[in-house]
Amino acid sequence: MPAQTHLFRCLQDNFGVLVHDPATGATASIDAPEAEPVEAALKETGWRLTDILVTHHHGDHTGGIKALKEHHHCRVIAPRAEAARIPAVDVEIGEGDEVKVGSIKGRVLETPGHTAGHISYWFADEQLAFVGDTLFSIGCGRVIEGTPEMMWNSLLKLRALPDATKVYCGHEYTAANIRFAKTIEPNNKDLAAREQEVTKLLANHKSTVPSLLGAEKKENVFLRADVPAVAAAVGLSGHSPAEVFAEVRARKNKF
Ligand code: ZN
Ligand code: FE
Numbered sequence: 102m103p104a105q106t107h108l109f110r111c112l113q114d115n116f117g118v119l120v121h122d123p124a125t126g127a128t129a130s131i132d133a134p135e136a137e138p139v140e141a142a143l144k145e146t147g148w149r150l151t152d153i154l155v156t157h158h159h160g161d162h163t164g165g166i167k168a169l170k171e172h173h174h175c176r177v178i179a180p181r182a183e184a185a186r187i188p189a190v191d192v193e194i195g196e197g198d199e200v201k202v203g204s205i206k207g208r209v210l211e212t213p214g215h216t217a218g219h220i221s222y223w224f225a226d227e228q229l230a231f232v233g234d235t236l237f238s239i240g241c242g243r244v245i246e247g248t249p250e251m252m253w254n255s256l257l258k259l260r261a262l263p264d265a266t267k268v269y270c271g272h273e274y275t276a277a278n279i280r281f282a283k284t285i286e287p288n289n290k291d292l293a294a295r296e297q298e299v300t301k302l303l304a305n306h307k308s309t310v311p312s313l314l315g316a317e318k319k320e321n322v323f324l325r326a327d328v329p330a331v332a333a334a335v336g337l338s339g340h341s342p343a344e345v346f347a348e349v350r351a352r353k354n355k356f
Contacts, residue, residue: 104205104227106269107146108308111138114273115161116310118231119148120202120224127151127203130175131222131231132271133165140172152202155179156233157219158186162271180211182218194220212259214252215242223262230262230314234271238312239295240278241323242271243354249347253326256346260324264315275299275309281356282322285334285349291319322349 105121111134119142121128129152130139143150150173153166157180166177170189178200181193194200196211200222207224212235219242222231234242235252236259244252259268279296286292295316299309318324325331326346332338335348 104202104224104229106229106311107142107148108269108310109138109142110273110308111135111165112161115271116269116273116308117142118269119143119146119150120154120205120229120231121146121148122203122205125203127205129154129202130169131269132156132162132233133169134161136165136168136172139165139169149173150175153177154200154202154222154231155187155190156221156231156235156271157216158183159216159234162233163187180209180218180220183216196220210258212236212255214244214247214249214255217246219255221259223266225263228263228265228267229269229311230259230266231269232259232271235259236268236317236321236324237270237272237278238268238275238309238317239282239292239321240274240353241321241350244350249350250343252350253343253346256324260314260318262314264313264318266314267311268314268317269311273308273310275312276303278321281353282320284356285322285331285352286325289320291316295320 102123107119111117115134128148178192179187179190181195184190184193198209200207210221212221215234327342332345
């Protein structure tokens with residue numbers, strides 16, 4: 102039986118998402134920005150919270166863990182490198198480790214850069230990836246604790262997943278990300294089509310997430326630092342993709 106997902110908004114612009122295994126009834130919350138909207142989502146779906154899968158230590162991804170664990174006695178699974186900064190951790194995990202939500206199996210991909218120990222969760226059979234604040238729809242997270250090169254390598258790791266992968270990220274930033282991406286790739290037709298799609302979704306109060314990884318590869322400038330036209334657009338033809346990525350990321354910070 103395929104996994105079911107339920108996406109909802111938390112805080113200002115965070116996403117919460119539940120992953121449910123209909124075979125066993127197990128349900129994981131990917132991160133826990135705050136307890137209340139997660140509780141409301143559980144009520145709406147009728148699902149029982151068994152696990153919280155944490156991507157990184159920032160408060161807008163961990164603020165709800167304590168209250169949810171007290172109420173549901175769920176298991177808290179978190180990146181080993183950041184476990185000391187995350188409340189109530191039960192299981193510490195790292196690169197390649199298997200994660201189970203009931204009978205649904207996923208794998209841990211270490212994707213450092215935004216934070217030094219950031220991880221993503223990939224459920225290959227379900228074609229789902231939960232990438233926290235590493236990859237956004239048409240964007241990527243700020244490089245806060247790592248180096249641009251580290252972040253670029255993390256993005257390459259995510260880019261290597263199959264095109265049909267549905268990508269769930271931590272924030273609704275897509276519209277602003279598209280405005281920026283157009284400054285680097287004004288003639289990217291796929292990006293222009295995506296802008297129309299996103300404008301329509303937001304006008305109808307819908308989320309722009311998940312997106313398909315295959316689309317991100319064509320439209321997300323942060324996954325395209327090794328495309329010669331992108332290097333040229335930032336005046337770095339012939340430079341390494343990591344250098345091009347660093348320049349694109351620096352421009353976004355000032356945008
Ligand atoms: Zn963060
Ligand atoms: Fe965040």
